[in-house]
Amino acid sequence: MLDVLTWVTGVAALLLAAWCGWSASRDEPTKDWHFIGMAVVTVLALAQLVVGIVQLARGEKPDQGTTIFVAYLLGALACVPVAGFMSLAERTRWGSVTVAAGGAVLAVLEVRLYDIWGG
Amino acid sequence: MAATREKADGAEGAGGERRPGRGRLVSGPGMLLVWLYGVMVVGAVSRSAVQISTDFDRAPLAYSLSAVAGVVYGFITYSLVRGGESARRAALACCVAELAGVLLVGTWTLVEPSAFPDATVWSDFGMGYLFIPVLLPLSAIRWLRGAGAAETASV
Incomplete structure (x- = not known):
């Protein structure tokens, strides 16, 4: 369950990054549709956090330690919303680039989460 | 990351109305740099905090260097968000120091791996972080120099 969510979130983050990168290349700021996309990715990250905590509560242990696992889950959840807020303050193509970078960072976090959980 | 955002809001609130181009370092590409x-602040600080608190004796040098990197990143982020000429100069100096640190530690880890039982943020020129540690100061120096030129031109 958690592995599937990790994969889906990672792919969604990459799609978001590609989409925002494409908008940036067309000199567009982030728009409503981008924020809906960010919301979808954030909901996935939230689901991942919940599932991760449930797994921990069931007594399963991440390969590389519970502290690091929870820290990465929280980082993954915060990543895209923070980039989204920053793009609200920067209504140019650079806001889109920032969200694209946020998606890329989240994808990297998902790869790390996969290793940390030991999938 | 949340702290960065709070600082951004604070800086804008303290500065009153938004004055683009007047010492504001977080407009345009600057926003991407702050992000x-x-x-990197969150990455380096949390990483070194965990490592130093749980396993410091294993690789004291590596973990201390990660912590130093985190502090340097924190200062640069703060300077970028604060804006203004003196912050720009301070950030520029830190970026140069950061670049020197990345190059030094990167070379050091390659030449003498035995000194580093565990990786630092700057090991192998930041390879574990997609080389962002070495690319970031280069872009930041370019951006900060450009911001300085624009400032001089507008005065």
Whole structure:
């Protein structure tokens, strides 16, 4: 369950990054549709956090330690919303680039989460 | 990352109305830099905090260097968000120091791996972080120099 969510979130983050990168290349700021996309990715990250905590509560242990696992889950959840807020303050193509970078960072976090959980 | 955002809001609130181009370092590409530096702050500080608190004796040098990197990143992020000429100069100096640190530690880890039982943020020129540690100061120096030129031109 958690592995599937990790994969889906990672792919969604990459799609978001590609989409925002494409908008940036067309000199567009982030728009409503981008924020809906960010919301979808954030909901996935939230689901991942919940599932991760449930797994921990069931007594399963991440390969590389519970502290690091929870820290990465929280980082993954915060990543895209923070980039989204920053793009609200920067209504140019650079806001889109920032969200694209946020998606890329989240994808990297998902790869790390996969290793940390030991999938 | 949340702290970065609070600082951004604070800086704008303190500065009153938004004055583009007048010492504001977080407009345009600067926003991307703040984001990337913010990510590096969280990455380096949390990483070294965990490592130092749980396993310091294993690789004291590596973990201390990660902590130093985190502090440098934090200062640069703060300077970028604060804006103004003196912050720009301070950030520029830190970026040069950061670049020197990345190059030094990167070379050091390659030449004498035995000194580093565990990786630092700057090991192998930041390879574990997609080389962002070495690319970031280069872009930041370019951006900060450009911001300085624009400032001089507008005065």
